[in-house]
Amino acid sequence: MNTSAINNKKQQQINIKCPVCENTSFEEPIYKYSALEAAAHFCPPNRNSTRNQRLVKSIRKLWQGDECSIIRCPECGFAFGQPFIGGDEEFYSILHEQHGYPSWRWDYDVAVQNVISLLDKGKILDIGAGTGNFLKSLGNQWEKYAVEGSDTTRLELEKVGINVFPDLPTLVEAESGEFSVVTMFQVLEHISNFQEVLSQCRQLLTPGGLLLVTVPDGDAMILQEQLTGCPDMPPNHINKWTPKSLKIALEDVGFQTQAAIIEPPSWKNLAYSLQLKVIHDAAINPNSLAAKCYQVSNKRIRISLLSSLALSGFLQLFPHTNKLLQGESFAMISIAN
Numbered sequence: 001m002n003t004s005a006i007n008n009k010k011q012q013q014i015n016i017k018c019p020v021c022e023n024t025s026f027e028e029p030i031y032k033y034s035a036l037e038a039a040a041h042f043c044p045p046n047r048n049s050t051r052n053q054r055l056v057k058s059i060r061k062l063w064q065g066d067e068c069s070i071i072r073c074p075e076c077g078f079a080f081g082q083p084f085i086g087g088d089e090e091f092y093s094i095l096h097e098q099h100g101y102p103s104w105r106w107d108y109d110v111a112v113q114n115v116i117s118l119l120d121k122g123k124i125l126d127i128g129a130g131t132g133n134f135l136k137s138l139g140n141q142w143e144k145y146a147v148e149g150s151d152t153t154r155l156e157l158e159k160v161g162i163n164v165f166p167d168l169p170t171l172v173e174a175e176s177g178e179f180s181v182v183t184m185f186q187v188l189e190h191i192s193n194f195q196e197v198l199s200q201c202r203q204l205l206t207p208g209g210l211l212l213v214t215v216p217d218g219d220a221m222i223l224q225e226q227l228t229g230c231p232d233m234p235p236n237h238i239n240k241w242t243p244k245s246l247k248i249a250l251e252d253v254g255f256q257t258q259a260a261i262i263e264p265p266s267w268k269n270l271a272y273s274l275q276l277k278v279i280h281d282a283a284i285n286p287n288s289l290a291a292k293c294y295q296v297s298n299k300r301i302r303i304s305l306l307s308s309l310a311l312s313g314f315l316q317l318f319p320h321t322n323k324l325l326q327g328e329s330f331a332m333i334s335i336a337n
């Protein structure tokens with residue numbers, strides 16, 4: 001490496017500022033991914049080469065290049081992508097061809113037990129509501145709102161009586177200061193403009209209103225990658241949050257935060273890690289047993305083959321069972337000042 005390259009590198013490090021705590025002192029990136037690696041993670045070329053190629057193109061366009069680094073702030077623990085850019089509509093429309101929305105999840109229970117049960121009624125907004133499974137579970141005393149980017153999903157939400165807005169600024173203009181509750185389940189790890197979004201949540205809430213945010217636990221994601229080899233890949237996830245960094249970000253825009261609620265340990269978490277390990281083995285090596293299993297067209301046979309691979313993964317990861325049982329997300333409730 002010549003001197004000018006070294007100087008450029010130093011310069012680059014000096015110019016980076018933590019988007020949460022504004023620290024400017026960083027060490028080497030914790031991960032570096034190419035667009036080919038990222039696309040293979042979401043859809044290996046041997047599973048669907050056309051979709052894989054579309055993903056490569058879409059990711060290169062987002063990154064304006066071929067590489068993304070993940071940098072971790074030593075002060076607040078927040079880790080983020082460089083370039084700091086999340087997936088756009090085109091990227092997610094390709095991903096959604098193969099993934100659906102979850103029907104229920106642990107953080108919905110957190111919301112019901114720690115927020116909904118405290119209030120009788122009011123206006124509630126779910127940002128990134130998916131098909132509205134959380135809102136649909138609430139009684140009619142709640143006036144339900146959703147912000148959802150996908151056109152198809154918006155139509156489904158409207159059909160079940162949910163007021164849907166395509167974006168937050170439009171809703172802020174129409175209903176500022178009107179909401180008792182805002183929920184944001186697993187959204188904040190996808191977006192770079194989180195300050196703006198949190199500030200808009202603050203504007204939407206009445207004073208004393210509650211915001212519930214849930215995110216993957218950044219440290220748990222890093223541990224999972226170390227153990228399973230499966231990355232928490234940008235541009236889907238471009239932020240790794242810690243309770244400390246989320247607290248700073250929320251307090252910066254006028255919230256009073258409560259202690260983080262950590263997802264409890266469960267076998268589901270371990271099963272998910274094993275699944276990630278099989279997916280990753282298939283993605284990085286087209287000749288692996290895992291990749292061959294994915295090519296089996298009979299679904300029942302495919303699933304039973306993949307299950308036996310997961311079992312062999314379990315034997316390899318057995319010494320780390322306790323770590324893999326740990327929760328992968330946390331929730332934070334905060335009050336609008």
Ligand SMILES: [Zn+2]
Pocket residue numbers: 018019020021022023073074075076077078
């Ligand atoms: Zn920081």
